Amino acid sequence: MARDPQAALVALNRFGFGARGGASGDFINAASDPRGFVAAELQRPAAALIESPALQSTSVLASELFDFQLEQKAKREADAKAAAAKTAMASQEPAAMMGKAAPTPTNVRPPKPAPNVIQRTFRAEALARIQRASIAECGFLERLVTFWSNHFCVSVSKGQPARIWAGAFEREAIRPHVLGHFADMLKAVEQHPAMLFFLDNQQSIGPNSRAGQRGKRGLNENLAREIMELHTLGVGSGYTQADVVALAKILTGWTYAGRQGRLGEAGSFIFNVNAHEPGTIVLLGKSYPDNNVAQGEAALADIARRPATATFIATKLVRHFVADDPPPALVTHLADVFRKTDGDLRAVSHALVGADDAWRAPMTKMRSPYEFLIATGRLMAQIPEDPGRYLYGLNVLGQPLWTPAGPNGFADTNAAWAAPEGMKLRLDIAAQVASRIGDNRDPREMLDLIAADAASSDTRQTIARAETRQQAFALLLMSPEFQRR
Amino acid sequence: MECCESRTSLAVTRRWLLLGGASFAAWAYLPKFARAAGGRDPRLIVVILRGALDGLAAVAPAGDPDYADLHGTIALTRDGPHAATELDSFFVLHPSMPQFARMYREKHAAVVHAVATPYRERSHFDGQDVLESGFAGPGRVQSGWLNRALAALPRGERVSSALAVGATAPLVLRGAAPTVGWAPVNLPQAADDTAMRLFDLYKHRDPVLAQALSQGLQLDKIAARGEDMRAKPRNGIGAMQITARGVAKLMAEEDGPRIAALAFDGWDTHANEGGPVGRLAQLLSGLDGAFAEFESGLGAHWRDTAIVVATEFGRTARINGTQGTDHGTGTVALLAGGAVKGGRVIADWPGLKTANLYQNRDLAPTTDLRAVLKGLLRDHLGISERVLAGSVFPDSAAVKPMQGLLV
Structure with missing residues (x-):
């Protein structure tokens, strides 16, 4: 096959996480067979899995979280008691004693408390994800993981369970299915404790359920609405408010077991029949008889199969990988494949990589902050042992890991990532990274690693003429060849 | 992070150093000088100006009949509102360097002109490699000449002054001899x-x-x-002074480092270089402030101090179409310190007639920078000519150490 440097840039940057430094030979390999370079990873679905003795399952994490919360509660109560006792004491002591009570060292700062189990877990999960993206060959699989993880996002800002579970959610509900069937991913996501917590379904009670009859709480539509609006059909695809209520009722009882584990292993998905709305429910014109958890599973399976879902997913995929304004022909093509294969995501991904339109479209997309930082680390041939610098960079650049502002995830358009303030901050981050590179790296050679003869003469000249290696490397990281995909 | 050199991570006890836009490294040990018994406890500071300083703008050959025409609108003059400082009947100093001018008058500062490393191409990176590695050509970046010079010194006590390890040490001081270093960890903004x-x-x-x-x-x-x-290279100016202040304070201490290297960026003046005022003037002002900080901070040690300021190459003799200068060859090296035999401009002046310019465009180099550096290392640190021509500046036997640079 003829060598194709421009297509290599597309393969590496549009579909992957960028060329790795060192002796990876990524650009050479991508140039000799661009499509094969990307598609090779589709033959290895297991490569999307992360299994590590350092990482725990959601239910183990739930036990650790519950223990931690109990400890905190006990500590707060003890502190409150001690404070109350002290106040009582102080009120009885003569004023002269006050000065002796608390010797306060003036220049000793309190030691930084050791990270708790939630913080430790978050960092370990972040590290595993960053390391995997750093070592992946093309990185197409990891790009798919980040796409689906953002599509089905949770936000750690929701609370402690979301923070401790965010990584496990991705490992358990997203990664096993990125080359599987969409319906399976959908089910795994909507039954995952992290999603149930994030979208409040553990609080949703069927009005006519046993718990609803007793009670105080009622239906919560949050999960049902976002499933249809954000996860499957897309807004404006024809479902109504009545459909939202219907799906919310169908999903009542979908929750996770609490600390005592009366209904199942603590922190695992359970169906709580006491909260489930009884009776047959009509959703999108179809009747679903009440057969407990199977009612919701059937409803989700049907939603996954609807044409609107195929179009919605195809549009988002093309917008992510190809262009802010997705070429309609490519969207139609992917949606057709999605429908014909019953949502086989490997087939859909293959269709994307195999479509000429996906390769011909000009490289107008910006790398997201995550893609930018990962690509930078890959170029420097770094496999981090600590996620700190990445997490810092993501915070600065407005894409804090697993912390989107809402359930619609981070934006996937240039308006979000090529904004003026963002560009300035990106340059600052690039300069910070560059200030740490050593004199034994030649930025001109690094340009060859990422773009070779696909690099523009302007960029080549700008880098060659830079005043220092560090400046040259910062300019390389900010060059259109590195930023655009 | 690169860490091929052996550097020591010590507690960050000197937070005041964590500022600025320059990098600094120092040798980790006190050298045991043969001459220490004689009362001299020498300090050596090597300052690298990255980006290529316009030597004809810093120290202008006002007496050369072709200078004013070549440097055009940015040429320095002996009179007018921003008159340059006379160094001798031929050379003038940029007016934004009053401290260096005073040191020159006090015979604690000298200039070597029409100087260059053996590098004759025009790439910053390669030029900096040659300047700092001490090799005759580019591509040798494992260690620097100052580090290899230190390796030849008898090693004394370990310096106890704690420095935070920063990003990267300048190449000139990288290598097998252990160093401690500091550099700004997080530049808050890109330059x-x-x-x-x-x-x-x-x-x-x-x-x-x-x-x-x-x-x-x-x-x-x-x-x-x-x-x-x-x-307005605003990040750079204050940073130079702050860095120099920190370095001087550390080196003034009894157990502080005796030998240090630092690098200042920003000298690549392709456009709007400015003459007596403007961009280069501000940079030179920052450098001038650094000299003053070294002097005041080192206190009594100033008389045993030698500072050498060098850059990878010079700039074109003729200004370009954007009121700046492009990459050239010959330039200046600046010397300062109480140990320096100052008050002189040392130059075998080649002249600025077109035929005399290197490749018809640059100040022709008539002095090999290695001769200057060798002279300093031999007379200040007592390193033998044999070692200097061998491991420190390989393949440089033909380049003899310059005589009499020090008092």
Whole structure:
């Protein structure tokens, strides 16, 4: 096959996480067979899995979280008691004693408390994800993981369970299915404790359920609405408010077991029949008889199969990988494949990589902050042992890991990532990274690693003429060849 | 992070050092000088100016009949509102360097002119490699000449002064001999010069990003105030003084490092270089302030101190179409310190007639920078000529140490 440097840039940057430094030979390999370079990873679905003795399952994490919360509660109560006792004491002591009570060292700062189990877990999960993206060959699989993880996002800002579970959610509900069937991913996501917590379904009670009859709480539509609006059909695809209520009722009882584990292993998905709305429910014109958890599973399976879902997913995929304004022909093509294969995501991904339109479209997309930082680390041939610098960079650049502002995830358009303030901050981050590179790296050679003869003469000249290696490397990281995909 | 050199991570006890836009490293041990018994406890500071200093602007050959024409609108003059300082009947010093001028009068500062490393191409990186590695050609970046010189010194006590390890030590001091170092860990912002270079690239390649970056940097507002960002290298000026102050304070201590290397960026003046005022003037002012900080901070040790300031190459003798100068060859090296036999401009002046210029464009080098450095290392640190021609500056036997640089 003829060598194709421009297509290599597309393969590496549009579909992957960028060329790795060192002796990876990524650009050479991508140039000799661009499509094969990307598609090779589709033959290895297991490569999307992360299994590590350092990482725990959601239910183990739930036990650790519950223990931690109990400890905190006990500590707060003890502190409150001690404070109350002290106040009582102080009120009885003569004023002269006050000065002796608390010797306060003036220049000793309190030691930084050791990270708790939630913080430790978050960092370990972040590290595993960053390391995997750093070592992946093309990185197409990891790009798919980040796409689906953002599509089905949770936000750690929701609370402690979301923070401790965010990584496990991705490992358990997203990664096993990125080359599987969409319906399976959908089910795994909507039954995952992290999603149930994030979208409040553990609080949703069927009005006519046993718990609803007793009670105080009622239906919560949050999960049902976002499933249809954000996860499957897309807004404006024809479902109504009545459909939202219907799906919310169908999903009542979908929750996770609490600390005592009366209904199942603590922190695992359970169906709580006491909260489930009884009776047959009509959703999108179809009747679903009440057969407990199977009612919701059937409803989700049907939603996954609807044409609107195929179009919605195809549009988002093309917008992510190809262009802010997705070429309609490519969207139609992917949606057709999605429908014909019953949502086989490997087939859909293959269709994307195999479509000429996906390769011909000009490289107008910006790398997201995550893609930018990962690509930078890959170029420097770094496999981090600590996620700190990445997490810092993501915070600065407005894409804090697993912390989107809402359930619609981070934006996937240039308006979000090529904004003026963002560009300035990106340059600052690039300069910070560059200030740490050593004199034994030649930025001109690094340009060859990422773009070779696909690099523009302007960029080549700008880098060659830079005043220092560090400046040259910062300019390389900010060059259109590195930023655009 | 690169860490091929052996550097020591010590507690960050000197937070005041964590500022600035320069990097600094020092040798980790006190050298046991053979001459220490004689009362001299020498300090050596090597300052690298990255980007290529215009030697004809810093120390101008006002007596050369071709100078004023070549340097055109940015040439220095002996009179007028921003008159340059006379160093002798031929050379003048840039007016933004009053401290260096005073040291020169006090015979604690000297200039070597028409000097260059053996490098004759025009790439910054390669030029800096040659300057700092001490090899005759580029591509040798494992260690620097200062480090290899230190390896030849008898090693004394370990320096106890704690320095935070920063990003990267300048190549000149990298290598097998252990060093401690500091560099700004997190530059809060990219340098303006970097931003402007990126803006230029975007203008040519990516107008959308050019507009976004321009807005992000608020270039419009700056332009509306009538300022040219490139004319104000604001990050660099204060950083030079602050860095010098920190280095001097450390080196003044009894157990402080005796030998240090640092690098200042920003000297690549392709456009709007400025003459007696402007961008280069501000940079030179920052450098001048650094000299003053070294002097005051080192106190009684100043008389045993030698500072050498060198750059990778010079710039074109003739200014270009954007009121700047492009990459050239011959330039200056500056010496300062109480140990320096100052009050002189040392030059075998080649002249600026077109035929005398190197490749018809640059000040022709008549002095090998290695001769200057060898002279310093031999007379200040007592390193033998044999070692200097062998491991320190390989393949340089023909380049003899310059005589009599020190008092």
